[in-house]
Structures are given as structure tokens and as C-alpha cells.
Amino acid sequence: MAEALPVAPTAGPAAGPKQRLFFALWPDAAVANCLDAAAAAAHAACGGRRMRGDSLHLTLAFLGEVPADRADAAESAAASAAAELVGVTFQLRLNRLGYWRHNRILWAGTDSESAPLLALVDKLAAHLRDAGFALESRRFAAHVTLLRDAQCQDLPGLNAPIEWPVSDFVLAESQLSARGARYRVRHRWSLRTMPA
Numbered sequence: 001m002a003e004a005l006p007v008a009p010t011a012g013p014a015a016g017p018k019q020r021l022f023f024a025l026w027p028d029a030a031v032a033n034c035l036d037a038a039a040a041a042a043h044a045a046c047g048g049r050r051m052r053g054d055s056l057h058l059t060l061a062f063l064g065e066v067p068a069d070r071a072d073a074a075e076s077a078a079a080s081a082a083a084e085l086v087g088v089t090f091q092l093r094l095n096r097l098g099y100w101r102h103n104r105i106l107w108a109g110t111d112s113e114s115a116p117l118l119a120l121v122d123k124l125a126a127h128l129r130d131a132g133f134a135l136e137s138r139r140f141a142a143h144v145t146l147l148r149d150a151q152c153q154d155l156p157g158l159n160a161p162i163e164w165p166v167s168d169f170v171l172a173e174s175q176l177s178a179r180g181a182r183y184r185v186r187h188r189w190s191l192r193t194m195p196a
């Protein structure tokens, strides 16, 4: 994994209120605690700013600023993707930390690609594109940002792999303020059962 996640402007009308939206895997409390502990250990080595424990996530597709009247289209696209992936729950094993010098992000990720994760990302992207959302075509890089503005001379390791049982995904909204971004989960789709 070498590059940041793809992004591009979203199609749709330019006027009116907008929301900064993205699809993500959102960990349960147990996984979030493991990620938060990894962030604490990495922070001791690299400094920077730790992500809030309740903000840790793995982005699947970044939509950027979406006009409020297009949010429903994004949700419908996600429901279609979820319907086609019913039963595709999987175990994600985060077994490494990584550091991107260009944006000074320290992240947790995996050194082997997860086929079901990539299937989810591809399926979601396909339905979003069909709905008119313009996603960038750069390769997806699975990562959970742990630290921003980090400076790592030597990359710390993970004490133990983090096992993340994945059975749903979410649409989240990022609210930017002077004190940084706050995230709000707007909707969750199960991979176990058909969307309502």
C-alpha cells in the first residue's frame, strides 16, 4: 500500500447546502479499543495528533461535498450494493502500521489484500458511479488513520494483529470545525441480511 485513498468531486447540482460524506467500515467498541491502543503506542514513537477513539474507521469510498438533495441517491446506491453482498461477512486482519510521508499520516492496515474487502469497495464504487457520483480511479488503499501530523523516523510495529469481524458498513458525515473533523454515522447497512 503506497498511496492515499482515491477521491474526486461528486456529480450533481452545485448550489444549496452540502454535506461531506464518505462510506466506511466502522469498528465496534472492542476493535476500536485495539486501534486506539495501537494509536497510543504509535503516538509515543511518532508524535502527531491521535484520532479520537470514536472516530476511527476505514474509508471505503469518499464522496466529498455532496449536495443535500443527492444524499438519498448515495444511500440508494449503498442499499443496492449491500443487497448484492448479503452473506459476505468477513474477517479483516490488520497486521501492520504504515506511514505516508507526503501527508504525515500513520495508519493501520494489512500487508495482504482482503478479497471480500475489495469486493465491497468495488461493488459500492460501481453503484455510486451508476448513480452519477464521480469517484477517482486511483487504487484503493485500505487504511485506518491513527495519527495525523506524525513524524516517524522508525516505523513502530503492532503488538498483535487486530482482528476485525466485518458485518456491516456505514455512510458517515464529516463535520469540519476549527478543532478538527467530527464524524457522525448517518446510516448502516448489514451484510448479513437484506436491506429493509
Ligand code: 2AM
Residues within 6 Å of the ligand: 004, 005, 006, 007, 008, 022, 057, 058, 059, 062, 105, 144, 145, 174, 181
Ligand atoms: P484519511 O484518514 O486518510 O485522511 C473522512 O475524511 C475520511 O475520508 C477519512 O478516512 C479520510 O482519509 C478520507 N478522506 C478525506 N479526504 C479524502 C480525499 N481527498 N480522498 C480520499 N479520502 C479522503
